[in-house]
Amino acid sequence: MRHHIFAAAGVLLMCSGWALADVADSSANGFTVKTSITIQAPPDEVYHKVVHNVGEWWNPEHTYSGDSHNLTIEEKPMGCFCEKLPNQGGVRHLELVYFTPGKALVFSGALGPLQSLAATGSMTIQFSPAEGGTRLGVAYTVAGYVAGGMNTWAAPVDSVITEQFMRLKTYVEHGSAALQTKTTSAAPFPVTQGKAYKFEKVAEGVYYATGGVGSNNVVIVNDQDVLLVDDGTTPATARALVEDIKLLTDKPVRTVVNTHFHYDHTFGNQVFGPEVEIIGHEYLRNAMLNFDVLHREPYLTSMGTLATRIAGLQKQIADEKDVSRKASLGKDLTAAESLREQLKEVKVTAPGRTYATKLILHKGSREIQLLFLGRGHTGGDTFVYLPQERIVCTGDMDEGARVAYMGDGVFDEWIASLDELKKLDFQLVLPGHGVPFRDKTVITAFQSYLSDITSQAAALRKQGVSAEDAAKRVDLTSHKKDFPDIQGPGAEPRGVRRIYQWMDERDKR
Numbered sequence: 318m319r320h321h322i323f324a325a326a327g328v329l330l331m332c333s334g335w336a337l338a339d340v341a342d343s344s345a346n347g348f349t350v351k352t353s354i355t356i357q358a359p360p361d362e363v364y365h366k367v368v369h370n371v372g373e374w375w376n377p378e379h380t381y382s383g384d385s386h387n388l389t390i391e392e393k394p395m396g397c398f399c400e401k402l403p404n405q406g407g408v409r410h411l412e413l414v415y416f417t418p419g420k421a422l423v424f425s426g427a428l429g430p431l432q433s434l435a436a437t438g439s440m441t442i443q444f445s446p447a448e449g450g451t452r453l454g455v456a457y458t459v460a461g462y463v464a465g466g467m468n469t470w471a472a473p474v475d476s477v478i479t480e481q482f483m484r485l486k487t488y489v490e491h492g493s494a495a496l497q498t499k500t501t502s503a504a505p506f507p508v509t510q511g512k513a514y515k516f517e518k519v520a521e522g523v524y525y526a527t528g529g530v531g532s533n534n535v536v537i538v539n540d541q542d543v544l545l546v547d548d549g550t551t552p553a554t555a556r557a558l559v560e561d562i563k564l565l566t567d568k569p570v571r572t573v574v575n576t577h578f579h580y581d582h583t584f585g586n587q588v589f590g591p592e593v594e595i596i597g598h599e600y601l602r603n604a605m606l607n608f609d610v611l612h613r614e615p616y617l618t619s620m621g622t623l624a625t626r627i628a629g630l631q632k633q634i635a636d637e638k639d640v641s642r643k644a645s646l647g648k649d650l651t652a653a654e655s656l657r658e659q660l661k662e663v664k665v666t667a668p669g670r671t672y673a674t675k676l677i678l679h680k681g682s683r684e685i686q687l688l689f690l691g692r693g694h695t696g697g698d699t700f701v702y703l704p705q706e707r708i709v710c711t712g713d714m715d716e717g718a719r720v721a722y723m724g725d726g727v728f729d730e731w732i733a734s735l736d737e738l739k740k741l742d743f744q745l746v747l748p749g750h751g752v753p754f755r756d757k758t759v760i761t762a763f764q765s766y767l768s769d770i771t772s773q774a775a776a777l778r779k780q781g782v783s784a785e786d787a788a789k790r791v792d793l794t795s796h797k798k799d800f801p802d803i804q805g806p807g808a809e810p811r812g813v814r815r816i817y818q819w820m821d822e823r824d825k826r
């Protein structure tokens with residue numbers, strides 16, 4: 318048996334690099350997950366840290382004792398990857414069956430919860446020199462019996478393995494796996510302040526633009542031209558963005574990518590002439606052409622209530638005695654009135670170019686990937702991924718420490734699509750709202766929010782509670798540490814209504 322596992326591992330060792338992380342195959346009898354990560358350090362160093370500093374990078378959440386420093390790996394055949402427990406207790410996590418320092422490690426065994434199943438596994442870790450350091454390839458094959466099929470374990474194991482080795486990367490590169498904690502945003506970037514927009518330079522030629530009306534945008538300056546990610550709520554804000562971009566470059570905007578169909582990401586589209594190609598997922602184009610987006614959510618409640626808001630502000634200003642308070646309300650009123658005027662100009666403009674799963678643009682020396690990783694925030698969201706810079710723009714699929722609008726959500730698939738997102742090799746996330754961040758655990762926190770709100774709403778729906786009441790009764794306050802905007806029990810009613818509708822649709826199937 319042992320010989321058999323070793324032979325299989327030998328075959329794996331001969332394979333060259335793997336691309337990104339993946340459940341490579343999966344069946345009732347077992348599965349293989351693979352991940353590939355570039356680490357900026359030589360192979361010898363990475364190898365050494367995997368073996369001798371496991372306590373520094375292994376996530377304590379995946380230990381029995383809650384402390385990774387109780388872990389050790391004995392570097393010898395039959396060496397134990399073990400954990401000390403109190404009162405002389407212990408755990409064997411894996412066993413080292415093959416090692417060549419600086420090149421490869423093969424472990425045998427079932428990790429974590431798999432250990433209590435009738436399952437075993439083989440984990441191969443390869444270290445190969447690559448541009449910028451080491452290409453780390455991890456493959457973990459698990460086989461055995463579990464009621465319901467081993468494949469039910471594939472996705473969770475994949476996500477844990479990917480997360481662990483991303484921690485290794487952070488540890489090797491920055492000296493601490495926990496360096497980027499959940500709540501801290503990415504480090505401050507050099508700023509160029511325009512009339513309307515603030516640009517943060519996050520990489521050579523890549524700027525995160527905030528301060529307009531609607532979405533945050535990304536400006537990508539290529540060898541010849543500029544690509545924009547999203548263009549805000551109104552034509553005026555898009556014009557202001559184009560104007561401010563002249564502070565960064567004199568190259569012309571030639572491409573706009575819409576991450577999803579919502580008004581705050583697409584209603585600037587009409588300002589661009591025929592020389593500019595607007596690209597979106599095929600679902601997005603259909604939605605913009607056929608959903609009557611000016612008379613449905615999220616536009617309806619967010620913008621359709623402007624008149625009420627303006628009337629309310631006028632009354633407040635009239636009643637206000639305090640001069641400075643009156644002035645600040647006056648500013649709000651001017652902004653609201655200006656927005657009402659700007660919206661009168663909107664002509665819904667759909668992209669002229671669409672794609673289904675993946676579109677790779679080569680703009681001079683820059684590679685820009687448009688990726689559809691499954692439904693989620695809407696039925697057709699695009700991630701804009703820069704593989705060389707290791708930057709991903711998430712639109713509203715993930716907004717970091719903000720809970721995204723859920724009125725068009727596809728909830729189970731949303732969580733799965735975010736699993737796909739986490740498999741990409743990136744070091745910076747630029748969300749459609751909120752602030753940039755680096756740590757994948759931020760995404761995991763949103764997945765856990767999504768699964769929590771979905772299951773709470775499902776339970777209330779089962780009890781016959783209406784969607785409106787459920788929106789008041791769901792309690793997500795346990796997620797406040799990750800989403801500081803949560804003030805108390807309850808959630809946005811359009812989101813909860815949508816969860817109900819989505820469950821109704823599922824029941825019919």
Ligand SMILES: [Zn+2]
Nearest residue numbers: 577579713722
């Ligand atoms: Zn949106």
